[in-house]
Amino acid sequence: MQTVTSADGTTIAYDRVGEGAAGTVILIGGAFSYRKFPSMIDLAQTLADDYDLTVLNYDRRGRGDSTDSPGVYDPANEIADIAALVEVAGGKAALFGWSSGAVLALLAAQSVPGITEVVAFEPPFVVDPKDRVPPKDLADKLHPMIAEGKRDKTVRYYMTKAMGMPLMMVGVMRVTPFWKRLTETSNSTAHDWAVMRPYMRGEKLKAADWSGVEVPVLVLAGDRTVPMLTKGAKAAAEILKDAEFAELPGVSHDPKIAILAPAVGEFLTRAK
Template sequence: MGEAATTGTVHSADGTSIAYERSGTGPPVILVDAAGGFRGMGPMRSLAAHLAEEFTVLTYDRRGRGQSTDTLPYAPQREVEDLRALIADAAGDSASLYGFSSGAVLALLAAAGGLPVTRLAVLEAPFEQDEQPPDEPDLAADITRLVAAGRRGDAVLHFQRSIGVPAEVIAGMRDGPGWSATEAVAHTLVYDLTLLTALPAEALTTLTIPTLVLDSEQSDARLRGWAQGVAETLPAGRHRTLPGEWHGVSDEVLAPVLADHFAGRAD
């Protein structure tokens, strides 16, 4: 599938080093991870292998994760600047973006902020247009307190339960081989919670980039409702529900849909 992956780093505006992996040839596409995800943990590396047959695909470690460094204090705009550096120094003059969950919110924020994004695809962005969940500030404070106390695993579990991850999914993650890696990035869960409040609804009304908004048929009504709302608000938004599991779609189903969108075949 495509050419062998190469790795590199770019430097963001505040000096943070952002590690990335590039594979394939063709128009550039950057994949933006969800909460807790990075190149060594999560779905993006596998998805990139499928898309690399037709595109130059970049996966990267969001700041504070994997091999990327971090600079405090955190601000959502710094993650937008990370994407700006990736586009300019690793992708070329422009790129398409695919974001999953909180990574979808980051992709929308980056596109709305004027980055040279040609096409956009998002899977189940947790975006409430009318109100912000009242427990978010407390959840962020709880996670900060647990991490400071050295209870990173408890911080991850508290986050997952609070956002509605099914108990059987949580059990599978905790028993899996990647649990220690998940604990290592527990502090960045606060970053994702901060990110969710950074995108005003009115910003979507002026975002004219062709955007594919996806959800899974097995996700709950709240996740699917968010996707529908985002698609209806975007002037160039198109909504599609795919076969999948709770808050997830397999590479075999997702990759061809993304490829058609990024190549303009589904317009």
């Protein structure tokens, strides 16, 4: 584990995997994800081993070994965290983002110097008013739960109200060993919501809001994911200046790294 200090003094922990000659990619997890999450470890190692990439796999603030900014939930701070990691990478790096991490990657690409490409896996944009839209007062209920240390309740609330998971499915998850990992990162959900809040309203994406993304972007979705996520991914690819969309066979929002990694690695290492 290594650390870097972000602009506001938050400590960001990361692992450097590989020392490849094909460039550096920074992995950005989604809600509840962190650098020791098995899928993130597997993806990092595969990109290093099979594509000669140097991979920085980090804990977003409030997760794992990174510190937090309790009560302060501003996407600008998470963008500054990424900027600090790009500096660690020598001033140039690609970004891979998963779920809310994909949206954070696209936001960072608008302002952080040195970002070369972005791979956005299933950014959870809600662009159709017919799909489930999170409640407008979500932050007003979420923040007090976090402040009061109600971790179980925070996980249940965020999964059902922000992510739209069925309550029964969440109930089943509560009796698995995995639940403990979710509660450990539950406080970071306020950062996820700060990123996603403007883009889950059931409204079309506006090209003007994303005009600052000038690097090549690969937007990915699995063919087994929920239709809402496919709609959001395709909408993002349509409004970005230099983007392409690809659908991965046999993949859901919890991806098979053996299928995801080649799509990411080939995009990041193909001849420019």
